[in-house]
Amino acid sequence: MTERVVVVGGDAAGMSAASQAKRMKGDALEVIALEQGSHVSYSACGIPYWIGGTVGSVGALVARTPEEHRANGIDLRMRSEATALDLDRRVVEVRDHEEGRTYEEGFDQLVLATGARPRRPDVPGVDAAGIFGVQTLDDGERVLDALTGEPRRAVVVGGGYIGIEMAEAMVNRGLEVTVATRSAEPMATLDPDMGRLVHSAMERMGIDVRTGVALESFETGEDGAVRAVRTSAGELPADLVVLGTGVGPETTLAAAAGLPLGRWGGLVTDLQMRVFDAEGVWAAGDCVESIDRVSGNRVHVALGTHANKQGRVLGTNLGGGYATFPGVVGTAMSKVCDLEIARTGLLEADCDAVGYQRLTVTVESTTRAGYFPGAAEITVKLIVERRTGRLLGGQIVGKEDAAKRIDTLAVALWNGMTVEEISALDLGYAPPFSPVWDPVLIAARKAADLVRDG
Amino acid sequence: MTERVVVVGGDAAGMSAASQAKRMKGDALEVIALEQGSHVSYSACGIPYWIGGTVGSVGALVARTPEEHRANGIDLRMRSEATALDLDRRVVEVRDHEEGRTYEEGFDQLVLATGARPRRPDVPGVDAAGIFGVQTLDDGERVLDALTGEPRRAVVVGGGYIGIEMAEAMVNRGLEVTVATRSAEPMATLDPDMGRLVHSAMERMGIDVRTGVALESFETGEDGAVRAVRTSAGELPADLVVLGTGVGPETTLAAAAGLPLGRWGGLVTDLQMRVFDAEGVWAAGDCVESIDRVSGNRVHVALGTHANKQGRVLGTNLGGGYATFPGVVGTAMSKVCDLEIARTGLLEADCDAVGYQRLTVTVESTTRAGYFPGAAEITVKLIVERRTGRLLGGQIVGKEDAAKRIDTLAVALWNGMTVEEISALDLGYAPPFSPVWDPVLIAARKAADLVRDG
Numbered sequence: 001m002t003e004r005v006v007v008v009g010g011d012a013a014g015m016s017a018a019s020q021a022k023r024m025k026g027d028a029l030e031v032i033a034l035e036q037g038s039h040v041s042y043s044a045c046g047i048p049y050w051i052g053g054t055v056g057s058v059g060a061l062v063a064r065t066p067e068e069h070r071a072n073g074i075d076l077r078m079r080s081e082a083t084a085l086d087l088d089r090r091v092v093e094v095r096d097h098e099e100g101r102t103y104e105e106g107f108d109q110l111v112l113a114t115g116a117r118p119r120r121p122d123v124p125g126v127d128a129a130g131i132f133g134v135q136t137l138d139d140g141e142r143v144l145d146a147l148t149g150e151p152r153r154a155v156v157v158g159g160g161y162i163g164i165e166m167a168e169a170m171v172n173r174g175l176e177v178t179v180a181t182r183s184a185e186p187m188a189t190l191d192p193d194m195g196r197l198v199h200s201a202m203e204r205m206g207i208d209v210r211t212g213v214a215l216e217s218f219e220t221g222e223d224g225a226v227r228a229v230r231t232s233a234g235e236l237p238a239d240l241v242v243l244g245t246g247v248g249p250e251t252t253l254a255a256a257a258g259l260p261l262g263r264w265g266g267l268v269t270d271l272q273m274r275v276f277d278a279e280g281v282w283a284a285g286d287c288v289e290s291i292d293r294v295s296g297n298r299v300h301v302a303l304g305t306h307a308n309k310q311g312r313v314l315g316t317n318l319g320g321g322y323a324t325f326p327g328v329v330g331t332a333m334s335k336v337c338d339l340e341i342a343r344t345g346l347l348e349a350d351c352d353a354v355g356y357q358r359l360t361v362t363v364e365s366t367t368r369a370g371y372f373p374g375a376a377e378i379t380v381k382l383i384v385e386r387r388t389g390r391l392l393g394g395q396i397v398g399k400e401d402a403a404k405r406i407d408t409l410a411v412a413l414w415n416g417m418t419v420e421e422i423s424a425l426d427l428g429y430a431p432p433f434s435p436v437w438d439p440v441l442i443a444a445r446k447a448a449d450l451v452r453d454g
Numbered sequence: 455m456t457e458r459v460v461v462v463g464g465d466a467a468g469m470s471a472a473s474q475a476k477r478m479k480g481d482a483l484e485v486i487a488l489e490q491g492s493h494v495s496y497s498a499c500g501i502p503y504w505i506g507g508t509v510g511s512v513g514a515l516v517a518r519t520p521e522e523h524r525a526n527g528i529d530l531r532m533r534s535e536a537t538a539l540d541l542d543r544r545v546v547e548v549r550d551h552e553e554g555r556t557y558e559e560g561f562d563q564l565v566l567a568t569g570a571r572p573r574r575p576d577v578p579g580v581d582a583a584g585i586f587g588v589q590t591l592d593d594g595e596r597v598l599d600a601l602t603g604e605p606r607r608a609v610v611v612g613g614g615y616i617g618i619e620m621a622e623a624m625v626n627r628g629l630e631v632t633v634a635t636r637s638a639e640p641m642a643t644l645d646p647d648m649g650r651l652v653h654s655a656m657e658r659m660g661i662d663v664r665t666g667v668a669l670e671s672f673e674t675g676e677d678g679a680v681r682a683v684r685t686s687a688g689e690l691p692a693d694l695v696v697l698g699t700g701v702g703p704e705t706t707l708a709a710a711a712g713l714p715l716g717r718w719g720g721l722v723t724d725l726q727m728r729v730f731d732a733e734g735v736w737a738a739g740d741c742v743e744s745i746d747r748v749s750g751n752r753v754h755v756a757l758g759t760h761a762n763k764q765g766r767v768l769g770t771n772l773g774g775g776y777a778t779f780p781g782v783v784g785t786a787m788s789k790v791c792d793l794e795i796a797r798t799g800l801l802e803a804d805c806d807a808v809g810y811q812r813l814t815v816t817v818e819s820t821t822r823a824g825y826f827p828g829a830a831e832i833t834v835k836l837i838v839e840r841r842t843g844r845l846l847g848g849q850i851v852g853k854e855d856a857a858k859r860i861d862t863l864a865v866a867l868w869n870g871m872t873v874e875e876i877s878a879l880d881l882g883y884a885p886p887f888s889p890v891w892d893p894v895l896i897a898a899r900k901a902a903d904l905v906r907d908g
Contacts, residue, residue, distance in 0.1 A: 012890070046823060046885045055885075060825035161884075304890045305883035326878050333882040342882050369500060371514035404858060406882045407892075411865040414879055424780050425868055428787040428796050428860045429759035430615075431500045431509075436466070436758045438861075 002030050005318065006092050006107040008082040008253065010035025011042065012307035013285025013314070014113030015064065017273075018074050020315025029319070031074045032105060034094060036081035039137045040066055045304050047140045048162065051147075052169030058137055085110070085257035087278065109280045109318060112254055112267060113311065116247035116286035116302040121157065125218030130226035131241040134162055143242070147173055151239030154178070155229045157215060159186030163244030164198070164336040167207050170242070171337065178208040178236050180229060185211055187341060189332060190395050191348050193362070194381055197397045201339040210236070247302050249287045262289040264300035271324035273314035282318060284310035291327030294345050294392060294413060295354045301328055330393070331410040333403045340403035344410040345393030348383060357386040361447040365439035367401040369431035378402040380443040382409075382419060389418040389451035394443075401433075408440050419447035456484050459772065460546050460561035462536040462707065464489025465496065466761035467739025467768070468567030469518065471727075472528050474769025483773070485528045486559060488548060490535035493591045494520055499758050501594045502616065505601075506623030512591055539564070539711035541732065563734045563772060566708055566721060567765065570701035570740035570756040575611065579672030584680035585695040588616055597696070601627055605693030608632070609683045611669060613640030617698030618652070618790040621661050624696070625791065632662040632690050634683060639665055641795060643786060644849050645802050647816070648835055651851045655793040664690070701756050703741045716743040718754035725778035727768035736772060738764035738779075745781030748799050748846060748867060749808045755782055784847070785864040787857045794857035798864040799847030802837060811840040815901040819893035821855040823885035832856040834897040836863075836873060843872040843905035848897075855887075862894050873901035 005021060007014045010033050018031050033040075041064040049055045069076045077094070083102065084093035091104045118133045120126055130151075132143045154170040156163050159181030170177045179186060179202065185195030186202065186209060202209050214232035218241065221227040229236045249266035251259075259278055262268040266289035268276055273288075275281040285307035289298040309325060316323040333342035351358040361382050368375040378398030385392055394409035396402055412422050422444035429436060437445070459475065461468045464487050472485050487494075495518040503509045523530045531548070537556070538547035545558045572587045574580055584605075586597045608624040610617050613635030624631045633640060633656065639649030640656065640663060656663050668686035672695065675681040683690045703720035705713075713732055716722040720743035721729055727742075729735040739761035743752040763779060770777040787796035805812045815836050822829040832852030839846055848863035850856055866876050876898035883890060891899070 043823060043825070043885065043890065045883075045890075046825060049826065049885055054827060055825050303883065305881070305892075308890050309878065324878075326875075327880075329880045331880045331882050333884045333887055335884070335886055340887075344880070344882070369497060371497070371500060371509050372503065373508060401855070401858070404855070404882055404887050405861070407859070407862045407879075408865055410880055410882065411862055411869070415865070415869040415871070417869070421780075424763065424778075425861075426781075426783045426785045426798070426864055427759070428785050428798075428858055428864065429499075429757065430787045430789070431497065431503055432789055433787055433794075433858050436497065436499070436762050438759075 002028060003108045004030045004106065005032065005109045005111060006105055007031065007033040007111040007113060008092065009113035009115055009285070010040035010076065011044065011113070011115060011285070012304050013311035014111060015041045015069060016308050016311025017111050017113065017282070017284055017315040017318065019069070019072060020312050021319040022073055024316065024319025024321055033069070033074055033076045034080045034082050035076065035078050036097070037136055037138060038078060040064065040069065040076065042137055043304060044135065047134050047137065048165035048169045051134065051140055051143050051166070052172040054172065058140065061137065082253055085253055087257055087281065109282065111314065111318070112275070112281065112283040112287060113285045114250045114253060114287045117250040118243065119246045119248055120243065121215050121245055123215050123217050125220055125226065128218050128220045128226045129224055130239065131218060131243065133243050134166060135247070146240055151175060153237050154240045154242065155180060155236045155238035156242045156244055157229065158244030158246065159183055159211070160189060160244055160246060161332070161334045164202070165334060166242045166244055167202065168336050171205065171207065175240070178210060180210045180213045180215070180231055180236060182214055183211060190341070190343055191381065194379070194395045194397055197379060198336065198339060198341060202336055205337045247286070249289070249300055251287050254287070262298050264289055264298070266300045268298065271326065272317040273310055273325060282314050284314045290325070293327045293329050295350065297354065299328070299330070301330065303332065329410055329413045331406060333406060335403070338399055340398055340400070342396045342403035342406035343394070344406050345391065345413045346383060347393060351383060351392055356392055358392060359384045359386055359447065359450050361443055361450055363439065363443045363446055365442055366435055367398060368433060369435050372431045374400065376400050376402065378439050380439045382443045382447045384419050384447045384451060389420055389448060391417055391419055391422060405440055419444040419451060423448050456482060457562045458484045458560065459486065459563045459565060460559055461485065461487040461565040461567060462546065463567035463569055463739070464494035464530065465498065465567070465569060465739070466758050467765035468565060469495045469523060470762050470765025471565050471567065471736070471738055471769040471772065473523070473526060474766050475773040476527055478770065478773025478775055487523070487528055487530045488534040488536050489530065489532050490551070491590055491592055492532060494518070494523065494530065496591055497758060498589065501588050501591065502619035502623045505588065505594055505597050505620070506626040508626065512594065515591065536707055539707055541711055541735065563736065565768065565772070566729070566735065566737040566741060567739045568704045568707060568741045571704040572697065573700045573702055574697065575669050575699055577669050577671050579674055579680065582672050582674045582680045583678055584693065585672060585697065587697045588620060589701070600694055606630060607691050608694045608696065609634060609690050609692040610696045610698055611683065612698030612700065613637055613665070614643060614698055614700060615786070615788045618656070619788060620696045620698055621656065622790050625659065625661065629694070632664060634664045634667045634669070634685055634690060636668055637665060644795070644797055645835065648833070648849045648851055651833060652790065652793065652795060656790055659791045701740070703743070703754055705741050708741070716752050718743055718752070720754045722752065725780065726771040727764055727779060736768050738768045744779070747781045747783050749804065751808065753782070753784070755784065757786060783864055783867045785860060787860055789857070792853055794852055794854070796850045796857035796860035797848070798860050799845065799867045800837060801847060805837060805846055810846055812846060813838045813840055813901065813904050815897055815904055817893065817897045817900055819896055820889055821852060822887060823889050826885045828854065830854050830856065832893050834893045836897045836901045838873050838901045838905060843874055843902060845871055845873055845876060859894055873898040873905060877902050
């Protein structure tokens with residue numbers, strides 16, 4: 001007997017799940033995928049680079065087209081929005097925006113991959129023309145349209161990943177760029193001392209960085225378009241505004257259907273990506289909360305790499321196989337111009353919040369042997385549990401070849417290693433790639449000394 | 455009471471040990487360090503880059519000068535060769551090549567850091583002018599001298615790390631370069647299928663690579679200088695020859711004093727770097743054998759990073775502290791022109807030799823998101839234990855930003871992770887740094903599928 005799956009959401013998690021389940025079960029599984037927008041399976045993380053001109057065309061960001069999914073036997077329906085769920089009757093209500101009609105679709109299994117929703121600041125003028133989010137390819141097209149009007153000044157609201165990446169994009173497009181953030185430093189996903197390094201580097205790149213700033217309103221001109229951002233630190237003139245004010249899980253549909261949500265408003269699943277207490281309902285991607293393996297808490301991390309992994313795990317289980325998503329350790333990375341930024345694990349404030357007593361060490365070194373051309377500065381910060389010396393978090397800021405070293409710390413963290421153990425690791429060494437003591441090892445060694453001394 | 459330490463060997467291991475012990479014990483420890491050559495504490499790994507002109511001056515390779523060591527209270531004696539040991543009388547016989555005299559020096563503790571000795575091919579003509587090893591800074595100076603004579607054709611004997619690095623150096627100096635190796639492929643520290651990729655890349659760079667070649671003799675001209683290398687595959691004209699035929703532990707002194715040696719001729723120590731069954735004798739660096747954590751066997755790996763770590767561990771213990779060197783997992787890396795090469799763990803042949811049944815997976819991917827400028831090719835090979843799925847080894851060949859990913863595998867290997875576990879790791883992702891599935895994760899995922907299927 002054929003089983004019918006409805007997948008809500010056609011980006012990384014949803015289509016990975018659909019593809020994997022279909023690959024495993026073939027004709028025994030009917031897969032209907034609903035995507036409200038006009039693109040599927042694209043790299044949202046690539047949008048700032050497309051807008052900035054680093055990536056030439058939107059097509060490059062699309063991993064798989066609707067036609068390719070259909071050729072794989074998935075009944076993919078574009079511009080089709082799931083507007084309601086009835087879990088008792090096992091039906092989803094679908095609004096077909098193309099045809100302008102609404103219908104019901106029945107399912108045996110339901111996959112929720114509804115993604116994340118940008119947080120829009122609740123201030124006057126936020127809906128004015130010239131103010132853009134950068135969540136979807138459609139958003140990206142709107143920003144590119146606006147750039148054809150040759151704006152001169154861009155204000156980026158928010159100093160997180162999207163904020164700094166869009167600041168770089170606007171610099172690349174030749175605009176004067178101001179970044180306004182309410183945090184003490186940009187990149188609040190780093191400790192402030194590391195964020196400070198990002199701040200200084202952005203200023204050296206000519207970006208005007210305003211920190212500790214409260215947003216008050218968006219001022220519009222006579223044409224109704226934004227002309228300035230009013231903040232607690234004064235008015236910032238703007239021909240174009242980018243909102244990088246973070247995202248939360250998009251779970252409106254799930255909540256309305258009575259599914260329980262976690263602390264951050266996301267769906268909560270078991271290790272196989274089954275929604276708890278909801279027979280035949282699965283979820284993956286930016287709409288779920290994940291286990292943070294360092295703190296033991298659930299967290300919400302909207303990141304393409306998790307969405308892809310979770311989707312694949314979900315699809316494997318839905319397809320009759322077995323796989324688990326064992327959680328995250330909070331690894332993330334980005335860059336702004338030539339500055340690379342990476343983090344994993346807990347920040348100092350996170351440690352305090354969950355009750356870890358901590359020691360910290362920060363070291364400066366180089367990415368290659370000091371004498372080797374191209375050796376670039378790198379700062380590594382480690383956060384370590386007192387007494388046990390167990391690594392709790394790591395942060396890296398530096399130039400070329402700095403950031404990917406976060407993986408070493410992420411794997412060490414995943415395995416619960418102490419800094420003493422980390423300092424003995426057999427990492428790759430050759431002068432073009434590392435000093436004889438890799439910066440990560442230097443940091444671990446110093447941290448181990450600190451642990452020993454109490 | 456002051457204790458007296460004699461350190462034999464003034465490079466990474468010896469001087470790290472001397473410095474660390476002195477730092478910890480101060481005046482309570484008298485440290486005499488004997489160096490037979492005219493440099494200490496230098497990066498031997500950097501020599502090919504200095505010869506190739508990538509690194510401008512020999513001074514750049516020196517981490518610490520004799521004067522700096524002396525300022526730290528170490529009685530460092532240059533051009534002073536330890537010629538004999540008497541462990542009963544606790545004296546070392548020293549030949550002072552500067553003053554032309556021989557004397558005895560007593561010790562309470564002895565540190566052997568005598569390094570590695572290049573293996574010289576036992577064929578006629580090997581001592582001819584124009585044939586160079588590249589083990590020490592003095593060797594490097596001799597090669598640079600020879601280059602002033604504007605040689606046209608270089609033959610590099612051996613296709614390992616030194617071989618390929620010197621091939622690149624000679625290419626950079628404008629020479630026609632032939633690499634002759636007896637192995638089936640260059641880089642015999644990789645499996646032949648991965649070595650094949652190196653071979654092809656070297657040929658694309660204009661290097662003439664001769665594999666499976668037996669060395670017969672070096673032919674000299676009337677001036678006594680080398681003019682060709684005679685091999686089983688014919689004669690290779692040469693104005694300059696570089697020997698990259700590997701190294702073994704330099705333990706002549708230790709052996710003559712009756713210290714027991716391991717399977718590879720190296721000294722064997724406990725975790726604190728004390729030589730077994732030799733009270734008050736320590737050893738570190740290229741003259742010792744280390745525990746290979748994957749096979750459980752002792753191995754000889756001559757590498758600056760181990761020498762530095764072992765020296766520091768030794769010095770810490772000698773200084774009254776506590777540290778251990780828990781072994782290696784066989785991580786190493788290099789490059790030839792724009793090709794990056796890295797390995798960790800066991801090769802296929804190593805697995806067979808120690809009795810691991812294995813599966814292998816090789817994947818091709820890119821170093822960045824496929825659509826991101828600068829995304830470069832990367833090939834990742836994993837070797838995995840049958841049934842358990844435990845990682846046994848990994849090899850990476852690729853272009854810019856490929857090789858340092860070996861660290862992820864090295865840490866996973868260190869922790870005994872299975873490929874199923876590795877495939878779930880939370881590695882850093884952003885389009886300028888990685889595809890959404892890092893190449894290492896793709897390889898682990900495919901390997902996990904293979905393990906599941908038997």
